[in-house]
Amino acid sequence: MGGRRSDERWYRAFWDSGLLLPSVTTIIGSVSAKGGIPYWHGTEAARYAVERHDEIADLIAQGEEKRAIALIAGAPRRITAEASELGKLFHRVADAKIRNRNLPLTEDEAEAVAPFEATLDRFIEEMQPTYRWTEATLYNRRLLYAGTGDCGLELGVSLPVVMRRRLVHTFPPGELLIGDYKSGNAVYDETGAQLTGYASCSHMSLRDATNTIVEMPRVAGGVVIHIRPDGYRAHGVLITPEMRAGWEYARRWFEVQREVVSGSVGLGVRAGGFRVDDFTSIDIRVRNALALRGVSTLADLEAFGPEKLLAIKHAGPATVGTAREILAIEGREWPLGPDETTETTQERGAA
Structure with missing residues (x-):
C-alpha cells in the first residue's frame, strides 16, 4: 500500500x-491534475521574496541562505494554512x-x-x-x-x-x-x-x-x-x-x-547484471563502504559474505536479510549461520 x-x-x-x-x-487530491497550483506556488514565493527583499538580503549577508530559502519556499504553504484555518472557522x-x-x-x-x-x-x-x-x-x-x-x-x-x-x-x-x-x-x-x-x-x-x-x-x-x-x-x-x-x-x-x-515500474538495469548500488534498500553508507572494498556486482557481494558485511558500520542483521533477498534475484545465496533462520524454516517449525 x-x-x-x-x-x-x-x-x-x-x-x-x-x-x-x-x-x-x-x-480528488490524489487523482486530479495539479493545474495552476505549481504556477501559483511559484508566484507567491516570488512575491514574498520581492516584498521582503531587505530581510532576505540581510539573511544571505549573515550566511543564513538556508533560512532565507526556507522562508521564501514556505510562503505558499503559510498562505494556504491561513486560508484553511479561516475556512474551518x-x-x-x-x-x-x-x-x-x-x-x-x-x-x-x-x-x-x-x-x-x-x-x-x-x-x-x-x-x-x-x-x-x-x-x-x-x-x-x-x-x-x-x-x-x-x-x-x-x-x-x-x-x-x-x-x-x-x-x-x-x-x-x-x-x-x-x-x-x-x-x-x-x-x-x-x-x-x-x-x-x-x-x-x-x-x-x-x-x-x-x-x-x-x-x-x-x-x-x-x-x-x-x-x-x-x-x-x-x-x-x-x-x-x-x-x-x-x-x-x-x-x-x-x-x-x-x-x-x-509496483508497475521495475528496477533500472544495465548490461552485465545488477549492481549493489542499484538497490537503495541498502543504506547508502553501507553501499559506499562496499564500493570502497571493491564490491560492485551481486557476484562480488556473494563472494564478500555476510560476516564481512556485518563488520561494516551501519550494517546489521536486517542488512544481511536485505542482501539475501537481492542475491536471490540472480539465484545467488549465502549459507545460513547457526543462529539464522529463513521464513521457510520458520514456517516448517510452526507446522
Whole structure:
C-alpha cells in the first residue's frame, strides 16, 4: 500500500471499526491534475521574496541562505494554512448558526469571521434555504469512501445553472441539494467532483446523541455556496450519470494508484547484471563502504559474505536479510549461520 500524505483524511467505517475509508477530498487530491497550483506556488514565493527583499538580503549577508530559502519556499504553504484555518472557522460558525447554537469565539476569531458571517446572513435571507442536515458524515458502502457534507438544503427560490453562457438547467424551489461552502477567492471545477462524491453516498450519520446512521436521501443536484466578505454566489452543480460514472472511475483509480502503480515500474538495469548500488534498500553508507572494498556486482557481494558485511558500520542483521533477498534475484545465496533462520524454516517449525 502507498504511504499516506499528511494532508489526507480517513474515516472509520461505521459497519467495521477496523476499516478505514479515504475521504472524498483525499481521493480528488490524489487523482486530479495539479493545474495552476505549481504556477501559483511559484508566484507567491516570488512575491514574498520581492516584498521582503531587505530581510532576505540581510539573511544571505549573515550566511543564513538556508533560512532565507526556507522562508521564501514556505510562503505558499503559510498562505494556504491561513486560508484553511479561516475556512474551518467559517464552517464552524455556519454549522452553529444553522443548528441555532452559540459558538464561543475569541476576539480575533470573531473579527476575522464577521464579514463572512454577515454574507451568510444575506444568503439565508435572500435564498431562503431550509436546511435538512449540516456537517454530516457521509459513507459509500459499495465504493468504500466517506466524507463530511457541509449541508443538505432546499432553497426557497429557483437556482438556474448556466454553463458557457447557456442555461442548461434550473433547480426549482424545494428540491433537495447537497451543499458545500467555499470561502476562498474562487470556486474550482474539482468542487463538482466533490459534490458528486457526496451525492453518491449510500448512508449518513445524523450527528445526534447516538450518531444514528440512516440511508442517504437522493439529491437532485448540488450547490456551491461561495461566501466572501463582498457578497455571495450560489453555483448550481449538475450531478449527471456521466459525473457519477466518472467519480466511480476516480475512486477505482485512487486504489490503483496506491496499490498497483507503485509496483508497475521495475528496477533500472544495465548490461552485465545488477549492481549493489542499484538497490537503495541498502543504506547508502553501507553501499559506499562496499564500493570502497571493491564490491560492485551481486557476484562480488556473494563472494564478500555476510560476516564481512556485518563488520561494516551501519550494517546489521536486517542488512544481511536485505542482501539475501537481492542475491536471490540472480539465484545467488549465502549459507545460513547457526543462529539464522529463513521464513521457510520458520514456517516448517510452526507446522
